[in-house]
Amino acid sequence: MMDARLAAPFAWRVRVYYEDTDLGGVVYYANYLKYLERARSEWLRHLGVSQSALLAEAGLLFAITAVNIRYLRPARFEDELVVSVALERMRRASMSFSQSIRRDTADGELLCTAEVTAACLRAQDMRPAPLPPHLFQE
Template sequence: MHIFRVRVYYEDTDMAGIVYHANYLKFIERARSDWVKQQGLDQNEMREKDGIVFVVRRIEADYLATAKYDDLLEIRTLTKSMTGVRLVMTQEVCRGEEVLFRAEVTAVCVTTDGHPTRLPLKLRRHVH
């Protein structure tokens, strides 16, 4: 399991002082980017050298409770499954042990001109 921490700033909140719903997607994106880097992959190098990028194919999300200004959140990312072309991850945004948001994210790789391609071998070897 990969853990990424983020503090809620004023800009993350709405008029009610709670985290705006779209910002949970930003939080989990940051955590996935950090996870990819931790796997030894450089996304800039992937794009420039190999001509491939990760894209989100699908997100199923549940908003369970609210986060507020100055909360310290922990984004927990767990690989659920992987094929040659698809990576499915479960991500939870937690305050302490309380799960505030949960998402299942399906990501794939595409060439820079938009055609599907296999996930990097380095990732497939490392995760399995």
């Protein structure tokens, strides 16, 4: 059974800056991936997991192995967005997430959905490594 802290959805807020947009003021498609990445990093931080410590102490890092993203509506310059992270599966050496990006408005307009898989790797040789058992414990 998955720890309730891991299963609980997590939300991170971000504002769209000029540098995130194209000439028309629309968020450039690759920047959605950056928002998703930052939200997963903040989710780990929220759980008390330091990626720097994980690398320094255990020689482990995470690498994205698969992304399936669907763009539904454009985010625009100065929009405030809510990026969600929900852990769907933990395997021996990987985690799969369901993520979304919504406009931070009363109706929470859905802009983007993504399914992301991250593998745990040994930094030394970039080979798969088991997730440390203590990683997500209180």
